[in-house]
Amino acid sequence: MPPTKRYWLMKSEPTSFSINDLMKAPSQTTCWDGVRNYQARNFMRDMAVGDQILFYHSNTDPPAVMGIAEVVTTAYIDPTQFDKTDSHYDPESKPAQPRWEMVDIKYVRKFSHPLSLDQLRKESTLKGMVLLRKGSRLSVQPVSPLEWKYILSLAR
């Protein structure tokens, strides 16, 4: 029996990487490098090929779920942790025991009307979403099947 498909939300600042960048990327695919938070990394380790992702724009006006992407690789070592010239370089991480991993994600679709954070807050069904918790800063987070279904019902 195939494993159950799971759902996630990944944040990106559009000034560094937007959903349009993903759409225009080679094979509409990118590696999600630069994650330097253990909880977020652990969620990426849990990902399976085919898992679906809400692509969220943070630090922008308005912050919003822009569309959908999907997981196309399981987690593997993020080489930027060893790259002194990279802004995500981690001098504490050793090649023998790498700390940080990433997955590849592929563009699926872009909503014609993004779902703003403000709009999502108004939906009582979504009250429990990690994204909506006070002070929530996790850049990779789980989305429940119910939340996924409901968000897709709102999306255009």
Place this chain on the structure above:
DNA sequence: GCCAACGTTGGC
């Protein structure tokens, strides 16, 4: 630009 909330570090 401000600042609250959070995660991490390091002294003790």
Place this chain on the structure above:
DNA sequence: GCCAACGTTGGC
């Protein structure tokens, strides 16, 4: 193991 200090995230 506690917790103050610090750096970062991200909404506003």
